[in-house]
Amino acid sequence: MKTTCCSLIDSALWGLVVYLLLHLPTIEMRVDDLEQPAPREQPPAASTQRPEPPHVQYLNLGKCFHMPRSECPPERGSCRKVGPVSVFCCDLDSARLKDALSDSITQNTTFLHVLNATIDELDLSQAVFRRLASMALTDGSIGKISGQFPKYSSIACLNISNNNLTTANLPSMHRPFAYLYNLTVLDASANNLTEFPLSLVRSNKKISVDLSRNKYLPCKHFQWALEANNSSLVTFLQYNQTFCALDLQFNWFKDVQIVQIDHLKKEKELNANCRKIKPLDSNCSCVFERLELLGDEVTRLVAVDCSQRHLKEMPTDLPPNTVKLNVSYNNITSLQAVGDDPTYEHLRQLFLDYNDVTNIIALEGTKFIDNFMVFSIGHNKLKTIHTYVLSNRFGTTGPVLSIAGNRIVCDCNAEKMIKPWLQENFKNIPDYKNLECQDNLGPVVDLIESKVCHTPRDWTDYIYYIIGLEVLVLVLLISKVSYDYWVFKTAGYLPWPANKMPRLPCDWLCE
Numbered sequence: 001m002k003t004t005c006c007s008l009i010d011s012a013l014w015g016l017v018v019y020l021l022l023h024l025p026t027i028e029m030r031v032d033d034l035e036q037p038a039p040r041e042q043p044p045a046a047s048t049q050r051p052e053p054p055h056v057q058y059l060n061l062g063k064c065f066h067m068p069r070s071e072c073p074p075e076r077g078s079c080r081k082v083g084p085v086s087v088f089c090c091d092l093d094s095a096r097l098k099d100a101l102s103d104s105i106t107q108n109t110t111f112l113h114v115l116n117a118t119i120d121e122l123d124l125s126q127a128v129f130r131r132l133a134s135m136a137l138t139d140g141s142i143g144k145i146s147g148q149f150p151k152y153s154s155i156a157c158l159n160i161s162n163n164n165l166t167t168a169n170l171p172s173m174h175r176p177f178a179y180l181y182n183l184t185v186l187d188a189s190a191n192n193l194t195e196f197p198l199s200l201v202r203s204n205k206k207i208s209v210d211l212s213r214n215k216y217l218p219c220k221h222f223q224w225a226l227e228a229n230n231s232s233l234v235t236f237l238q239y240n241q242t243f244c245a246l247d248l249q250f251n252w253f254k255d256v257q258i259v260q261i262d263h264l265k266k267e268k269e270l271n272a273n274c275r276k277i278k279p280l281d282s283n284c285s286c287v288f289e290r291l292e293l294l295g296d297e298v299t300r301l302v303a304v305d306c307s308q309r310h311l312k313e314m315p316t317d318l319p320p321n322t323v324k325l326n327v328s329y330n331n332i333t334s335l336q337a338v339g340d341d342p343t344y345e346h347l348r349q350l351f352l353d354y355n356d357v358t359n360i361i362a363l364e365g366t367k368f369i370d371n372f373m374v375f376s377i378g379h380n381k382l383k384t385i386h387t388y389v390l391s392n393r394f395g396t397t398g399p400v401l402s403i404a405g406n407r408i409v410c411d412c413n414a415e416k417m418i419k420p421w422l423q424e425n426f427k428n429i430p431d432y433k434n435l436e437c438q439d440n441l442g443p444v445v446d447l448i449e450s451k452v453c454h455t456p457r458d459w460t461d462y463i464y465y466i467i468g469l470e471v472l473v474l475v476l477l478i479s480k481v482s483y484d485y486w487v488f489k490t491a492g493y494l495p496w497p498a499n500k501m502p503r504l505p506c507d508w509l510c511e
């Protein structure tokens with residue numbers, strides 16, 4: 001009796017243990033679903049007791065458990081144990097995946113590598129993945145990743161490299177990795193991802209990410225990651241092989257350029273330099289406009305936008321390689337800085353519309369005048385155009401000047417100098433017809449000489465009177481001399497005033 005009773009209790013106890021063991025995962029899940037932190041040490045206690053050194057070593061090296069194809073199990077589409085905690089599978093397809101995994105993965109399994117899984121859908125919430133510390137599904141083809149890891153999943157290394165994954169095939173870039181609090185390595189290289197898993201870098205933990213060989217990840221996302229809070233939190237594995245897609249805004253079309261993420265460091269530098277533009281509160285914005293090969297070095301040319309910043313003078317201390325500056329809609333009166341500030345030396349496009357500039361004399365002999373391609377100074381307070389400042393650059397196609405909206409003082413000088421200059425250089429001054437005169441006198445090119453050049457006309461008229469007068473005086477003089485001669489010949493004396501004249505040496509000669 002006693003023995004049967006005891007054995008009954010024993011078997012009941014064993015049954016309970018087996019039941020608990022089998023249902024532990026689901027119980028935990030339910031606890032997780034209630035948003036209560038699961039007791040972390042509990043489930044992996046048995047497995048993390050003595051993990052074999054060779055595999056733990058992987059994680060310390062920032063590598064997931066990974067086996068070469070030569071180590072594949074002999075039977076195609078199957079798994080094999082590699083030591084007590086690791087499982088390696090090859091060439092699984094959708095049909096084989098679930099069975100093969102549940103056959104070989106035990107409570108103790110913490111390392112998994114599946115090489116070449118050709119599956120339609122990978123459901124991350126499967127219980128088999130729960131205890132894994134390293135999970136790698138590489139070099140296969142995964143149609144879609146769904147579900148999400150259970151909360152407090154112990155995964156430290158996740159490798160989904162080379163699976164032809166696109167961002168669209170992930171449920172949403174934040175969710176699949178949301179609960180991977182212990183994740184330190186994520187390898188999503190060689191896929192076709194178009195979004196950066198930003199949630200990973202927001203968790204304020206150190207993490208290594210390999211996103212190399214994804215061609216169209218936007219640089220903007222990398223930049224956020226690099227600038228987010230603490231850039232030292234994210235380490236890019238295969239840094240040199242990681243590229244991003246840079247949106248470039250050209251004059252009228254958008255282009256995508258693939259650049260090494262190392263370039264983004266320069267972007268950071270640019271932002272720092274942009275904040276140094278004086279006046280310091282100008283809050284200008286700076287962007288890389290395009291790449292140019294200067295010598296054998298790729299230089300990124302910079303465009304600076306200081307428009308509508310209430311500036312009273314030209315900004316100075318521009319970032320290096322600034323080729324384009326927009327300072328329109330300010331209250332700038334002087335262009336002195338263009339010649340004086342050496343950071344203007346590469347400037348080729350200057351947009352200065354809607355300011356209070358009265359003349360362009362300060363630009364004479366500047367590098368800007370030698371180099372400019374666009375100079376837009378419309379709607380300023382130019383009263384005249386000092387054409388000699390610009391003339392050297394015109395005649396060649398290329399440089400464009402925009403001056404509409406200024407009110408020129410339309411005197412005869414304007415008619416004689418500016419009008420012909422506009423007509424001569426119409427190719428370089430597309431809006432030449434819109435340069436207007438003060439006082440609503442109409443466009444400068446329509447000036448009529450007889451209307452604006454009055455004063456010089458009067459003066460030339462006057463000269464004829466003077467000439468007439470001079471001729472009259474001459475005629476009088478000649479008649480007086482003739483009369484004197486006639487009197488001298490007939491009466492023998494010289495009339496006044498000739499008789500009062502002192503004698504000269506030639507007079508004796510005459511006598």
Ligand SMILES: *[C@@H]1O[C@H](CO)[C@@H](O)[C@H](O)[C@H]1NC(C)=O
Pocket residue numbers: 062063064065066136138139159160161162185186187210
């Ligand atoms: C992930 O898998 C790829 C492809 O097999 C491999 O080259 C890479 O080293 C692995 N990454 C990590 C972090 O283990």
Ligand SMILES: *[C@@H]1O[C@H](CO)[C@@H](O)[C@H](O)[C@H]1NC(C)=O
Pocket residue numbers: 091092093116117118
């Ligand atoms: C990958 O697995 C599929 C079947 O699952 C197989 O047809 C294919 O040949 C495998 N690829 C390689 C490179 O072995």
Ligand SMILES: *[C@@H]1O[C@H](CO)[C@@H](O)[C@H](O)[C@H]1NC(C)=O
Pocket residue numbers: 046106107108
């Ligand atoms: C798990 O590991 C423990 C000790 O390392 C061992 O006693 C147990 O048999 C293992 N369980 C399985 C299912 O391999």
Ligand SMILES: *[C@@H]1O[C@H](CO)[C@@H](O)[C@H](O)[C@H]1NC(C)=O
Pocket residue numbers: 040041044152153154155182
């Ligand atoms: C996460 O890592 C810490 C230490 O690195 C460990 O104590 C904890 O058990 C891990 N959590 C899980 C769920 O594995």
Ligand SMILES: *[C@@H]1O[C@H](CO)[C@@H](O)[C@H](O)[C@H]1NC(C)=O
Pocket residue numbers: 141164166
């Ligand atoms: C990669 O995925 C695209 C669709 O996302 C599919 O058309 C293509 O066949 C896949 N390539 C491979 C090698 O599986």
Ligand SMILES: *[C@@H]1O[C@H](CO)[C@@H](O)[C@H](O)[C@H]1NC(C)=O
Pocket residue numbers: 164166191192
């Ligand atoms: C994914 O990338 C591979 C090569 O990296 C390319 O052949 C394939 O067309 C891409 N698929 C999609 C859907 O972009």
Ligand SMILES: *[C@@H]1O[C@H](CO)[C@@H](O)[C@H](O)[C@H]1NC(C)=O
Pocket residue numbers: 202204228229
């Ligand atoms: C930095 O991280 C902390 C904590 O994660 C967050 O509260 C703070 O807003 C972050 N700051 C910035 C500038 O992102």
Ligand SMILES: *[C@@H]1O[C@H](CO)[C@@H](O)[C@H](O)[C@H]1NC(C)=O
Pocket residue numbers: 229230231232233
């Ligand atoms: C960033 O993190 C490092 C250590 O991870 C720390 O020393 C540094 O102070 C942090 N910087 C900021 C700005 O939080």
Ligand SMILES: *[C@@H]1O[C@H](CO)[C@@H](O)[C@H](O)[C@H]1NC(C)=O
Pocket residue numbers: 239240
């Ligand atoms: C890779 O990057 C390192 C710096 O992180 C640099 O020193 C090295 O020259 C680069 N290698 C190549 C081939 O660009």
Ligand SMILES: *[C@@H]1O[C@H](CO)[C@@H](O)[C@H](O)[C@H]1NC(C)=O
Pocket residue numbers: 283285
């Ligand atoms: C600087 O400019 C940005 C937009 O260009 C604006 O959001 C920000 O408020 C400005 N900061 C100051 C201090 O004016």
Ligand SMILES: *[C@@H]1O[C@H](CO)[C@@H](O)[C@H](O)[C@H]1NC(C)=O
Pocket residue numbers: 307308326327328329351
């Ligand atoms: C310069 O800035 C003004 C005002 O922000 C804008 O309307 C104009 O399009 C800009 N010009 C160029 C060439 O970017």
Ligand SMILES: *[C@@H]1O[C@H](CO)[C@@H](O)[C@H](O)[C@H]1NC(C)=O
Pocket residue numbers: 329330331354
């Ligand atoms: C700046 O210019 C605007 C028009 O562009 C004008 O309304 C404003 O009064 C000017 N401010 C100063 C301080 O001159």
